[in-house]
Amino acid sequence: MPTLATRLRGDEVVITGWSGxxxxxxxxxxxAQAYDAITLDMQHGGHHEDSVVRSIPAIRQAERHAVVRVPVGRWDMASRALDFGAEAVIAPMVNSVADAQxxxxxxxxxPLxxxxWGPTFALPRxxxxxASYLPEANAETVSFAMIETRAALESLDGILATPGIDAVFVGPSDFSIAWTDGAKLDPTLEDMMAAVGDVAARARAAGKFAGIYIMEPSMMGRFVQMGFRFFALGNEQNLMKLGAEALLKAAKSSI
Known part of the structure; x- marks a missing residue:
């Protein structure tokens, strides 16, 4: 199957499920669901090194792209996630050019x-x-720097210009907290949407990809128009809740 990087270069919309x-x-x-990718969350989710290394084969077997969000500042885990066979890594709280570097x-x-070197698990997966992985790895793995704070927004051009940063990923919940100076948690906050759209526009202008976490599915089309192409949609708790609600409603309505 094509790599995640290839699909993003082709301007495809890619949707990832979010596993905690x-x-x-x-x-x-x-x-097994109709996602394009699965993201294993080590920051706020419960994933850890052992669960990541054991979960990636299931993602690969289903012909989905494996993505890992590492904890804040865990650059060592970013390398390990790729060694385990992930195609992309999302790094939270990249607030400066130094963080991006x-x-x-x-x-x-x-030299980038x-x-x-040590992709022991990645090669067979x-x-x-x-011989084929080394010359392709830098181009075919995707490094997403999360933009979640005012500091990150102020440093955005420098982050995008950093060699080896392939994409940015907006965390709208933290972004809303930063945007309102801690007064409000609202990932759909209308007041910040112009800034969110500007992140995507500047990323595309720099030849980089843009992703975002979707809290309200009906907003996805709007984000596509802004220039985002990589979307996180639905974690296990959310999927179980929606599925249970639909089943129970259908069953009870038949009585």
Whole structure:
């Protein structure tokens, strides 16, 4: 199947499911759904190194793209996620050019970065050899820097200009907290939408990709028009809630 990077370069809309339950069997069920990718969340979700290394095969088996969101500042885990077979890494709270440089160094091989060689798990999972993986890795893995704060917004042009940063990913919940100086949590806040759209526009102008977490599905079309192409939609709790509500409503309405 084409890589995630190839699909994004082709301007495709890519939707990822969001997994926070650190269990490979649950991830397998998620990957069986009609998502394009599955993101394993180590920041706010329960995923850890062991669950990530064991969950990626289920994602690959379902022919989905494996993405990992690492904890804040865990550049070492960014490298490990790629060594485990992830195609992309999302790094939260990239608030400065220095943060972006550290992240890019961890996710790219020399001369672009400082990633150490050792994709022991990745090679068989990606069905590649060392000879084919090395020359393609920097171009075919995607490093998403999360834009969630006013500091990140102020540093956006420098972050986008950082070699090895392929994309930005807006976290609208934290962005809304920052935008209102801590007064409100509202990922659909209308007052910040111009700034959110500006992030996508500036990313595309810099030749980079833009992603965002979707809290309200009906807003996805609007975000596509802004220039976003990578979307996170629905975690396990949300999917279970919606599924249970639909089943119970249908059953009870028949009585």
């Amino acid at each position: 339950i650190p269990d490979a069997l649950t991830v397998e069920v998620m990957a 550290s992240f890019a160094a961890a996710t790219n091989y020399p 970065g400082q990633r150490s 990606l069905r590649m050899t060392a």
